[in-house]
Amino acid sequence: MDPQPLFDDQYAGVPAKRVLHYIESKREKGYPVVGIYCGYAPIELIQAMGLIPAVLCAFSKAPIASAETVLPANLCPLIKSSYGFILEGTCPFFAMSEAVIAETTCDGKKKMFELAAEIKPMHVMDLPQLADEPEALENWTVMIRKLQCFLEKTFDRKISDEALQISISNANKKNRAMRKFFEYAAMHPPLISWQEMYDIGFLALPATAEEMEPILETVMAKLEQRAENGIHFGTAKMPRVLVSGCPVGGDALKIFRIIEEAGGLVVVPDACTGIKGFVGEIEENSDDPVKALAKRYLEVPCACMTPNNRRLTALSDLIEQFKPDAVVDFVLTACHSYNVESYKVGRHVTNTHGLPYLKIESDYSDNDEGQIRTKVEALLEMV
Ligand code: BJ8
Known part of the structure; x- marks a missing residue:
C-alpha cells in the first residue's frame, strides 16, 4: 500500500512554492515581510512584531x-x-522583503551583505563567536x-515584553510539535522520508504555532495511519544515515x-534546513525575554562558533535518538x-559512537x- 501523502495540495513536493503562497497571502492581509x-x-521577535520572516533564496546554481x-x-x-x-532579481522573497536581517557568521557572508545593503535596507547583527564566554550572552x-x-523604527511599531513572551511560548509549542513529527523518522524503519521532513520543515520555519497546529495535527494523524498499516520508508535492513554539516536545499539536495x-535512508537532516531550527526550549516568563531569546540562539551549534563543542553534544543527542548506522x-x-x-566531527563520530563517517x-x-555516489556506496558497505 502506498503511503498517503502528508500534503495533498498542489504544492506537494515543491515546498518553496507553498511557502511563497503562504507569505504572499500573509502580505495581502497587511503583514510586512522581513x-x-x-x-x-x-x-x-520578528513574529511578535506582526512581521513575517521569509527565508531568502540561496540554494540554486542558476544565479x-x-x-x-x-x-x-x-x-x-x-x-x-x-x-x-539579488542581482538577477529572481528571489520573490527578497523582492517582497521590506528589510533584511543578517548576522556576522562567516567572512564571505558578511562581506556579501555589504553589497546587498546597496539594494535593500539591511540590519547586520554582530554575532559573538566565542559563544561560551560570559560576555557573549550580554553582547548578543x-x-x-x-x-x-x-x-x-522601520515598521513604525512598538513591541511589549508581554507580546514577546507570548511569541516565545508559541515558538516553544511549535518546536515541540515539530520534534514530535521528527520522532517518526527515528522509527525502524522510518515512517517519513527526507522529502517530507524537508517539505514540512520549510513551512514550519516562517509559520506561527497557531498556523502549524492544524497542519501538524493532520500530518500526525496520517502518520499514525501509516503506523497502523505498517507503511514505512525502506526496510529495517537499509543503512540509516544522519546528514550533518552545512545547510542543504535546492541543488544541494542531491546529497539526500x-x-x-x-x-x-536519511533518518535525520541535522542542519539549519533540518531539525536544528526546532531543537531546544526558550525560557518562558523570564524577566528579560530578549535575554532568554539570546541564550537560546547562542546555543545554535554552528561551525562559526569557536570552540563549538555544542555541535558534538547536539550530534550525540541525535545519534542517541535516531540511531544512524x-x-x-x-x-x-x-x-x-x-x-x-x-x-573534530569525524573523530567524535568514530571514537565516541563507533560509527563510520564520511565528509x-x-x-x-x-x-x-558520480564521485559522491561512489563514496556513499563505499560508506554504506561498511555498515
Ligand atoms: S561559508 S557558514 S555561508 S556554508 S545558516 S550554518 S551561518 S547558523 S550557512 Fe554558510 Fe557558506 Fe559556510 Fe558561510 Fe551557521 Fe547560519 Fe546555519 Fe549557516
Missing part, C-alpha cells in the same frame, strides 16, 4: 554565474547563489535589542537523493568553518554526482 538568511535570526561577475568564483556556493538571486542580548529598535539511490558531513565548497570542523565536500553543480 528577509532572513540564517539560523541566528530571532524569528520569535551563480551572475554572482561571479562581482564575487570571487572560489567562494561558498550558498553566498554566491544568495547574491546572484544587546544585538537583539538593537534589532528590535531597528524593526520598531544520492544516499537514497545508494540504498541508504553512519554519518555524512556535508560541507559546501569553500566553507572553511565546516570544513575545518569536520576533523562530502561539494557545491551546487551536478558534475561530482
Whole structure:
C-alpha cells in the first residue's frame, strides 16, 4: 500500500512554492515581510512584531554565474547563489522583503551583505563567536535589542515584553510539535522520508504555532495511519544515515537523493534546513525575554562558533535518538568553518559512537554526482 501523502495540495513536493503562497497571502492581509538568511535570526521577535520572516533564496546554481561577475568564483556556493538571486532579481522573497536581517557568521557572508545593503535596507547583527564566554550572552542580548529598535523604527511599531513572551511560548509549542513529527523518522524503519521532513520543515520555519497546529495535527494523524498499516520508508535492513554539516536545499539536495539511490535512508537532516531550527526550549516568563531569546540562539551549534563543542553534544543527542548506522558531513565548497570542523566531527563520530563517517565536500553543480555516489556506496558497505 502506498503511503498517503502528508500534503495533498498542489504544492506537494515543491515546498518553496507553498511557502511563497503562504507569505504572499500573509502580505495581502497587511503583514510586512522581513528577509532572513540564517539560523541566528530571532524569528520569535520578528513574529511578535506582526512581521513575517521569509527565508531568502540561496540554494540554486542558476544565479551563480551572475554572482561571479562581482564575487570571487572560489567562494561558498550558498553566498554566491544568495547574491546572484539579488542581482538577477529572481528571489520573490527578497523582492517582497521590506528589510533584511543578517548576522556576522562567516567572512564571505558578511562581506556579501555589504553589497546587498546597496539594494535593500539591511540590519547586520554582530554575532559573538566565542559563544561560551560570559560576555557573549550580554553582547548578543544587546544585538537583539538593537534589532528590535531597528524593526520598531522601520515598521513604525512598538513591541511589549508581554507580546514577546507570548511569541516565545508559541515558538516553544511549535518546536515541540515539530520534534514530535521528527520522532517518526527515528522509527525502524522510518515512517517519513527526507522529502517530507524537508517539505514540512520549510513551512514550519516562517509559520506561527497557531498556523502549524492544524497542519501538524493532520500530518500526525496520517502518520499514525501509516503506523497502523505498517507503511514505512525502506526496510529495517537499509543503512540509516544522519546528514550533518552545512545547510542543504535546492541543488544541494542531491546529497539526500544520492544516499537514497545508494540504498541508504536519511533518518535525520541535522542542519539549519533540518531539525536544528526546532531543537531546544526558550525560557518562558523570564524577566528579560530578549535575554532568554539570546541564550537560546547562542546555543545554535554552528561551525562559526569557536570552540563549538555544542555541535558534538547536539550530534550525540541525535545519534542517541535516531540511531544512524553512519554519518555524512556535508560541507559546501569553500566553507572553511565546516570544513575545518569536520576533523573534530569525524573523530567524535568514530571514537565516541563507533560509527563510520564520511565528509562530502561539494557545491551546487551536478558534475561530482558520480564521485559522491561512489563514496556513499563505499560508506554504506561498511555498515
Ligand atoms: S547558523 S550554518 S545558516 S551561518 S555561508 S557558514 S556554508 S561559508 S550557512 Fe549557516 Fe547560519 Fe551557521 Fe546555519 Fe559556510 Fe557558506 Fe558561510 Fe554558510
